[in-house]
Amino acid sequence: MSDGTTNRIRRPLKVVLHNEENYQAPLANGGERKIFDQDTVEQTRANLRDLFSGITSRFGERFLNTAGARGVARVILKSKARAKSYRPVSLFKDKTCPIIGCDEAGTLLIGVSKEGAEKLVRRLDNHSKIVTAAISTIKKIEPYVATPPEWNDQFTKGVPLKLRLFNHGDEKFNAFLKAQFLKLTSEKEMELPEELDYAKNLLMYKVRCHTPEQLAALSGFYGTQSVSRFVEFGDYREGHVNFAGTSSISVPPVDDTAPIVGLLDTGVSPLIPGLSNWIVGRDEDDVPEVDRDYGHGTFIAGLLVAGKDLNDGNQGFPRESCRIFDAIVMPKGGTNEELLLNSIKRVVRKHPEIRVWNLSANIKDTSCSLDSFSHFAMALDELQEECKCIITCSAGNCSPRKSLLVDPNTQDDRVSPPAENVLGVTVGSVAHIASCSSLAKRGKPSPFSRRGPASGYIQKPDVCHYGGNFDAFGDDMGVGVKSFYTDGRICYGVGTSYAAPLVSIILAHLMANDGMSPNLAKALLIHSAIMNTKQISKGNFNYIGYGVPGPLDSITSCEPWAATLIFETTMLPSRRRYDHTDFPIPKCLMQGNGFCGEITMTLVCNPMLNSNDGAEYCRSNVDASIGVRANPNSDGYIGQKREIEPIPRSLLQLYERDLIAAGKKWNPVKAYRQRCNELPITGDWGVRLDVTYRDLDEVDMIPQDFALVVTISDPEKIAPVYDTVQAMLNVNAKWQVKDLQITNQLSQRTVVS
Numbered sequence: 001m002s003d004g005t006t007n008r009i010r011r012p013l014k015v016v017l018h019n020e021e022n023y024q025a026p027l028a029n030g031g032e033r034k035i036f037d038q039d040t041v042e043q044t045r046a047n048l049r050d051l052f053s054g055i056t057s058r059f060g061e062r063f064l065n066t067a068g069a070r071g072v073a074r075v076i077l078k079s080k081a082r083a084k085s086y087r088p089v090s091l092f093k094d095k096t097c098p099i100i101g102c103d104e105a106g107t108l109l110i111g112v113s114k115e116g117a118e119k120l121v122r123r124l125d126n127h128s129k130i131v132t133a134a135i136s137t138i139k140k141i142e143p144y145v146a147t148p149p150e151w152n153d154q155f156t157k158g159v160p161l162k163l164r165l166f167n168h169g170d171e172k173f174n175a176f177l178k179a180q181f182l183k184l185t186s187e188k189e190m191e192l193p194e195e196l197d198y199a200k201n202l203l204m205y206k207v208r209c210h211t212p213e214q215l216a217a218l219s220g221f222y223g224t225q226s227v228s229r230f231v232e233f234g235d236y237r238e239g240h241v242n243f244a245g246t247s248s249i250s251v252p253p254v255d256d257t258a259p260i261v262g263l264l265d266t267g268v269s270p271l272i273p274g275l276s277n278w279i280v281g282r283d284e285d286d287v288p289e290v291d292r293d294y295g296h297g298t299f300i301a302g303l304l305v306a307g308k309d310l311n312d313g314n315q316g317f318p319r320e321s322c323r324i325f326d327a328i329v330m331p332k333g334g335t336n337e338e339l340l341l342n343s344i345k346r347v348v349r350k351h352p353e354i355r356v357w358n359l360s361a362n363i364k365d366t367s368c369s370l371d372s373f374s375h376f377a378m379a380l381d382e383l384q385e386e387c388k389c390i391i392t393c394s395a396g397n398c399s400p401r402k403s404l405l406v407d408p409n410t411q412d413d414r415v416s417p418p419a420e421n422v423l424g425v426t427v428g429s430v431a432h433i434a435s436c437s438s439l440a441k442r443g444k445p446s447p448f449s450r451r452g453p454a455s456g457y458i459q460k461p462d463v464c465h466y467g468g469n470f471d472a473f474g475d476d477m478g479v480g481v482k483s484f485y486t487d488g489r490i491c492y493g494v495g496t497s498y499a500a501p502l503v504s505i506i507l508a509h510l511m512a513n514d515g516m517s518p519n520l521a522k523a524l525l526i527h528s529a530i531m532n533t534k535q536i537s538k539g540n541f542n543y544i545g546y547g548v549p550g551p552l553d554s555i556t557s558c559e560p561w562a563a564t565l566i567f568e569t570t571m572l573p574s575r576r577r578y579d580h581t582d583f584p585i586p587k588c589l590m591q592g593n594g595f596c597g598e599i600t601m602t603l604v605c606n607p608m609l610n611s612n613d614g615a616e617y618c619r620s621n622v623d624a625s626i627g628v629r630a631n632p633n634s635d636g637y638i639g640q641k642r643e644i645e646p647i648p649r650s651l652l653q654l655y656e657r658d659l660i661a662a663g664k665k666w667n668p669v670k671a672y673r674q675r676c677n678e679l680p681i682t683g684d685w686g687v688r689l690d691v692t693y694r695d696l697d698e699v700d701m702i703p704q705d706f707a708l709v710v711t712i713s714d715p716e717k718i719a720p721v722y723d724t725v726q727a728m729l730n731v732n733a734k735w736q737v738k739d740l741q742i743t744n745q746l747s748q749r750t751v752v753s
Contacts, residue, residue, distance in 0.1 A: 011558040011722050012739035015566045023575040033133030036081050041136045049124050055117040058143045063222040071222045072144040072166055075108040081137035082106045084694050088134035096120040100168050101612035104371030111168050148219035148227045151212045158208050164225045165203040167612050177223040184221055188214045198375050199382040201611040230336040234364045236266045237332045238295035242477045244490040249309055251275050259512040260323045261304055261504045262357035264344055265297035267328035269486040278305045282326040286343040293332030294486045299493050302483035303501045310482045316432055316466055318505045320552055325354055337376050348387055355389050355511040358504040360497035362396035362416035371615045373455040374417035378611045384423040390518050391424040392504040394496035395461045400439055400447040413450050420454035422668055423606055429467025429499040437471040438479045445543035449496055452542045456615045458667055461545040463529045465502040468494030509552055512743050519604045519707040520568055527602035527709040528555040530671055538648045556742050562713035563725035573701035576691035582734050583685040586724035594678025598713045599644050603670045605706040618666045619694045622706050629686045640688050647671040675715055
């Protein structure tokens, strides 16, 4: 599997060790409350008083006649008042109408009872500044009403629906709500609902409605958050296939030391000589033989084992291979989310030794919503957190006409669920080859690849890789990715499905290192993509993410003209600032008092997640900066001026909504890069990270893990940066580092024998 390149001396990445001095308590919250639109506050107060004085008339007959019931209302905040420090928590308390979650961006959900509404009215009559400021943040409040799917004749045949109840964060009341829900279905002579296992905070049920009245009763129930159809995943039967002439390739001998990728797909054909040797195990319990079409899974398996050889030695394809655990979870005619999710959860939980799973499947003809995460994506996040693994997901495909749209407001070509899951790695596609008739140029986004941002303005795809190209007629002949057909012939294919396994290979080799966390593996992968991509602009960012990762040996070692430091630790809620002083600026990159070099840093965290919070699903945020440290403030805290700008660059906006939309807040992946031309170096430079939480008391906060990768480099690739930085670290008592340990297999590929 060699590509003929010369092995290089391994210069290991440096892992920074930490001490107690690096951790600080958070800055104290405080200051006066801000009052928005002072001249309209009293009118808002009067409107709210009228609303909650007549609350029982606004939540329907069942709410009125059920003792102890709580309806739900939507509190829509003013755009300029969405920051967590402005939230009207002084109004909506446990004793009045408590906040139980969020809906779309800037919208809170509150639980409303008769008793709570009466207490809230009395609270509104309080003219203190804290209450007045809370009132001033509110644009309007309205009862929550679930929108049912349109009725059709399919329901009379027993087609199931997916119903979600509100989670009020109160076990006793949730049990009461469930009992009321079951009572309602019994009264309406419906089948007993079946409880579903998605994620721990999602109260989900499978229900069947045979009459429009039954559907109306369920959607009108005060405890119903949503009623929807189960979504479908695509048909996996092979259609027209272009074969690559008479070319053939032998499967390489199995490497018993290669890491394993779990392939969650249609299954791998047993008819290809040598490929079965790479299969370490198989799970076929959920898809009988008669329902299988091995085409999709076989194509991906070929890429996992011999992608570079199959594609004519193209330098961009990984030269490494992976063994495969063949999990057959997708029938040829497609499947629905419930069946697929149950299969995935069963298989992944059964094999905790597998740390990387490839899922090249997306909900059919569906784009993710900016205002909410799919139930499927949230379930995958919980599974990854539970099993400490990474699921590599395809971004999804759409028609070329949609993918080439320039209207930034359309959502038709956004990544397709479950690609918006937060903890996995989502992969878009770029063209590895082009022709005079192909729609994309070499290295540009493939004409079918879906774009970000995803739900909650989280950036997806994270990275991209080679998924092929085609012409205006959808023909991939000569410009598609090549792999095995089910009978062993070589064929062309296109799709983000085929870009994903190329990233799975890299992640599996990284995760094969003992003790490497998902955060660090993702950070190294994304950092490599940034270093391997000349320009990440606002225009291409949503399509390519942070770019195509480089070769594996370049990810785990340094060139002479660069030095990479790894910061990985956990910050406790009581000490959620990390500071490291005296950042090493190598003298070999100094001209006079100016720094002439490039600094790139990539930050990855696994944020707190709450499925009740809609667009605000991510509940913790980590920010990083490198820059000049100022003198202590009056409170003893040291300021810091950021010198390394975010990728892609954008102006710092005034309001919370703009910070979120720019990917600067609540995004679990952040990247920064700055090429400096004689930047003055005055005073002490430092590395700083800060953790913030959304609307949480410290008792509800959990420790926050993160991994930060920082590279100092010479853009001209001349200066001895690595040796200079290493010498500086060796003589600086403030810095203790160790080499990043990698597997012997990787070490042998990067060290001269």
